[in-house]
Amino acid sequence: MTTDYVIAIDLGGTKIAAALADRDGNLSLPCRTDTPAHEGGAAVVGAINALVGEIRSQAHKDGIDRIVGVGIGSAGVVDLAGQRIIASTDAIRGWAGTEVVSLVESAVNLPVTLENDVNAHLRGEAWKGAGAGKNYVAMMALGTGIGGALMVNGEILVGPHGTAGDFGHLPTLLPTKRACTCGRGVPHLETVASGPGLYAWYLENGGDPAVGGARELEKRALSGDALAARIYTEVAAETGRALGSIVNTVDPEVMIVGGGLANSTDIWWKPIRAAYQEQLVNILREVPLVKATLGNAAALVGAAKKIWNRVDG
Known part of the structure; x- marks a missing residue:
């Protein structure tokens, strides 16, 4: 039986972290990049897409081809539909108004979920950490x-x-x-x-x-x-x-x-x-x-849980 995986993203004002996640929230293939915080929303989405591509490439080398979605926890206020950033501080210039989900979905051809990074942090802690x-x-x-x-x-x-x-x-x-x-x-x-x-x-x-x-x-x-x-x-x-x-x-x-x-x-x-x-x-x-208890992994675990919820209906 082929095992499914998702990709989790934790986007902050200085760095973007990513990892592959299984159904139990176990993370692997971690990678990160600096956030292009002064280059506008399109550049930030481009950095997300590049990390997704990097993890997909490494996963393929490891014999993993069943990646079924991308979950993103992001700095900023997310609209109620979980599609776009509606407000953000100047830490990421031009981030407010970015249609994150549609832009990433069209680039990576996978379902994508989006929520605020601290909400993702709590989701992770409530699933596998101090609030389990x-x-x-x-x-x-x-x-x-x-x-x-x-x-x-x-x-x-x-x-x-x-x-x-x-x-x-x-x-x-x-x-x-x-x-x-x-x-x-x-x-x-x-x-x-x-x-x-x-x-x-x-x-x-x-x-x-x-x-x-x-x-x-x-x-x-x-x-x-x-x-x-x-x-x-x-x-x-x-x-x-x-x-x-x-x-x-x-x-x-x-x-x-x-x-x-x-x-x-x-x-x-x-x-x-x-x-x-x-x-x-x-x-x-x-x-x-x-x-x-999850430290820097919390938002990644939470982002993974969010996309698993969508994939599983």
């Missing part, structure tokens, strides 16, 4: 920005405008004077609690510009730098309060935290957990706060 076996799951991803996603009764909640779970734009009580990346002047969580936001909040409080970013800031905090430690603690606590507020609002079975900042040490996790528990209403005190 759960039907009601919330997730926050903290890295270059802050994203989020919600699963309700086993389905990703998208919302009528495609932005359900956009937790980076929750308010923050930290008195930053910087505008959010969304352009609003009011203080949003992403402004202080993403990787760049945490670092910028440190500088806003008189930090040393010689510190290169959030990772070095954590090292400073761990080595006894009082300001770095205070910033890390207060930002983590603010994040924990936001996570608790989300749980209070949507009542999930589990709250998952992913993204690069989730790899931080206890100087970040300890105040997050404390503030999270402090925020929860009594009936939700047992909802676990857990770290995502």
Whole structure:
């Protein structure tokens, strides 16, 4: 019996990752390329098509010819039909308005699915990771920005405008004077609690510009730098309060935290957990706060699951 496979794509502002995936979400033949983020939507679609071709070629050499679809998890807001990008930040110039599905399908002659990358991340974690076996799951991803996603009764909640779970734009009580990346002047969580936001909040409080970013800031905090430690603690606590507020609002079975900042040490996790528990209403005190387990593979696994769902009807 010939085994079927799909190709999974994870498209971000700096890189596009791809892999072959079987029906159990096992990934193989990984490859990646830089995102041509300043060259427009057509160039980005071209890069996707090139990766599909690369994996098909390698799969053929390995005796695999039954590739039945392509699943894409992409940065940006995806329309409700799952066909095109309807909004995007300047991280990928000209991405908004790109008819991703039709352009890729016509080039590779395979069925294609498209969803937001953080939704794909949650889909992967709910299938094979920290949310496996759960039907009601919330997730926050903290890295270059802050994203989020919600699963309700086993389905990703998208919302009528495609932005359900956009937790980076929750308010923050930290008195930053910087505008959010969304352009609003009011203080949003992403402004202080993403990787760049945490670092910028440190500088806003008189930090040393010689510190290169959030990772070095954590090292400073761990080595006894009082300001770095205070910033890390207060930002983590603010994040924990936001996570608790989300749980209070949507009542999930589990709250998952992913993204690069989730790899931080206890100087970040300890105040997050404390503030999270402090925020929860009594009936939700047992909802676990857990770290995502699939790492960089999560969105690929989720994208694979999405296209398998379509292929299987």
